[in-house]
Amino acid sequence: MASNRKACVVGAGSNGLAAAIVLAQAGLQVDVYEAEQIPGGATRSLELTLPGFMHDFGSAVYALAASSPFFSKLPLKDYGLEWVHSPAPLAHPLDDGTAVVLERDIEAAAAELGSDAHTWRALMGPLVTHWHDLAPEVLSPVLKIPSHPWLLARFGMNALLSAKVISRRFKSERTRALFAGLAAHSFLSLEQPLSGAFGILMAVPAHAVGWPIARQGSQSFTNALCAHLAKLGGNIMTSFRVDSLDGLSRYDLVLCDITPQQLLTVGGRLLSENYKQQLRKFRYGPGVFKVDYALSAPIPWKASECARAATVHLGGSFDEIAASEKAVRSGDHPERPFVLLVQPTLFDPSRAPAGRHTAWAYCHVPHGSTFDMLRRLEDQIERFAPGFPEIVLARHILSPSGLENMDANLVGGDISGGVIDLRQMLFRPTRKLYSTSAPGLYLCSSSTPPGGGVHGMCGFHAARRALADLKR
Numbered sequence: 202m203a204s205n206r207k208a209c210v211v212g213a214g215s216n217g218l219a220a221a222i223v224l225a226q227a228g229l230q231v232d233v234y235e236a237e238q239i240p241g242g243a244t245r246s247l248e249l250t251l252p253g254f255m256h257d258f259g260s261a262v263y264a265l266a267a268s269s270p271f272f273s274k275l276p277l278k279d280y281g282l283e284w285v286h287s288p289a290p291l292a293h294p295l296d297d298g299t300a301v302v303l304e305r306d307i308e309a310a311a312a313e314l315g316s317d318a319h320t321w322r323a324l325m326g327p328l329v330t331h332w333h334d335l336a337p338e339v340l341s342p343v344l345k346i347p348s349h350p351w352l353l354a355r356f357g358m359n360a361l362l363s364a365k366v367i368s369r370r371f372k373s374e375r376t377r378a379l380f381a382g383l384a385a386h387s388f389l390s391l392e393q394p395l396s397g398a399f400g401i402l403m404a405v406p407a408h409a410v411g412w413p414i415a416r417q418g419s420q421s422f423t424n425a426l427c428a429h430l431a432k433l434g435g436n437i438m439t440s441f442r443v444d445s446l447d448g449l450s451r452y453d454l455v456l457c458d459i460t461p462q463q464l465l466t467v468g469g470r471l472l473s474e475n476y477k478q479q480l481r482k483f484r485y486g487p488g489v490f491k492v493d494y495a496l497s498a499p500i501p502w503k504a505s506e507c508a509r510a511a512t513v514h515l516g517g518s519f520d521e522i523a524a525s526e527k528a529v530r531s532g533d534h535p536e537r538p539f540v541l542l543v544q545p546t547l548f549d550p551s552r553a554p555a556g557r558h559t560a561w562a563y564c565h566v567p568h569g570s571t572f573d574m575l576r577r578l579e580d581q582i583e584r585f586a587p588g589f590p591e592i593v594l595a596r597h598i599l600s601p602s603g604l605e606n607m608d609a610n611l612v613g614g615d616i617s618g619g620v621i622d623l624r625q626m627l628f629r630p631t632r633k634l635y636s637t638s639a640p641g642l643y644l645c646s647s648s649t650p651p652g653g654g655v656h657g658m659c660g661f662h663a664a665r666r667a668l669a670d671l672k673r
């Protein structure tokens with residue numbers, strides 16, 4: 202591609218940076234405009250509580266980044282990225298004072314799950330073995346000719362089932378609870394189709410690549426992407442909010458790492474009425490209520506096994522987690538919310554002063570909620586870690602609007618760029634996917650396929666689409 206071609210990307214989230222790298226690799230001159238002071242969007246680290254305590258503002262656990270067919274091929278190690286693996290990816294404490302631990306090794310996991318060993322192995326095993334072939338299939342638009350049809354068919358057998366239906370295969374309440382926590386990442390009710398697929402797609406990479414965190418925090422992942430882009434000649438302009446796309450007509454391609462609502466605001470004049478109508482129908486999902494903690498000591502878990510995992514799911518049994526997610530989908534605030542907690546400093550002490558710790562915890566809330574969930578969230582932590590409040594040195598609360606203020610893509614606190622149900626998985630955000638009604642203008646955020654998560658594949662596919670159109 203001639204190097205006098207110019208492209209710009211609006212938004213330096215992981216998808217914007219992925220798109221910029223693909224465009225720069227193709228020889229285009231690339232400028233990235235980022236509204237915030239530092240790049241990364243929901244992949245940033247900030248001193249949110251006390252000096253010396255570094256917190257992941259958004260994403261913290263990188264199974265998808267480590268699985269990403271694009272990111273995993275970039276030389277990010279050369280720019281300082283180091284994945285840190287806790288001995289086990291995930292722990293799920295229960296009221297009897299024990300915890301179910303999801304071990305990274307599938308045989309060890311099966312042994313831990315006792316009477317469900319065979320079922321777990323049969324469900325996950327073949328997908329774990331072929332994860333490197335399956336990941337590119339599931340991290341791309343759904344409607345395409347698959348490169349590995351039998352593998353996709355094998356996954357597809359379960360993909361449409363709800364978590365509730367899949368969990369009936371497990372004999373033990375412990376395995377059912379573990380699976381509920383995995384499936385609840387979907388933000389769907391556990392009775393909805395596709396929620397089961399999320400459970401499987403969270404468990405399989407835990408065995409295949411692990412659930413790593415980034416040494417020194419998520420910013421080190423973003424910094425590595427930025428350094429690689431700079432090496433390819435790309436420029437990033439921070440503290441530069443694009444309020445209108447009108448001023449970007451000098452670029453051959455404009456890729457927007459923003460969501461449909463924002464595109465309507467900044468680019469409305471360039472878009473056809475019909476396309477705008479379709480964008481207005483795009484549905485955002487529930488939000489999150491997040492708390493970052495500076496701690497004087499490690500979390501005093503009742504179940505000591507919890508100290509082996511960077512990620513801990515707090516919600517008790519399958520039925521309890523299902524009720525919590527159903528309440529959120531119905532616009533309610535559960536008394537006992539499902540809480541996702543990450544305790545990075547147990548495995549990466551560089552993020553806090555010596556002997557001190559950080560924790561990151563959030564629960565799901567209805568879209569745009571203004572309800573204060575702090576007590577309910579902390580009650581869930583204390584339920585499994587009595588004495589937790591005594592080790593809290595400081596906390597920083599992010600409500601849905603607080604999140605959106607710090608990253609405009611987190612509309613109403615939605616961290617996935619829009620609901621991922623069957624319709625919005627197939628056509629995300631419209632039937633045009635990455636293309637818009639305006640020539641040369643594309644969407645590349647998590648509101649496009651394959652959706653939320655730090656995998657960069659929305660940016661990758663959008664940039665490939667844009668380059669193919671430009672060649673034509």
Ligand SMILES: Cc1cc2nc3c(=O)[nH]c(=O)nc-3n(C[C@H](O)[C@H](O)[C@H](O)COP(=O)(O)OP(=O)(O)OC[C@H]3O[C@@H](n4cnc5c(N)ncnc54)[C@H](O)[C@@H]3O)c2cc1C
Nearest residue numbers: 212214215216236242243259260261262443610647654655
């Ligand atoms: C609390 C939280 C926890 C999460 N946990 C995980 C996790 O553990 N693992 C995981 O894989 N994923 C996780 N996610 C989801 C993941 O972070 C997102 O799916 C991912 O960041 C999406 O990337 P993106 O590039 O599409 O958008 P974003 O990361 O949101 O980036 C969008 C960028 O565009 C910028 N922008 C917006 N409008 C403009 C404008 N007009 N002009 C210029 N710039 C603009 C924003 O400032 C932002 O930098 C989490 C998200 C949150 C918020």
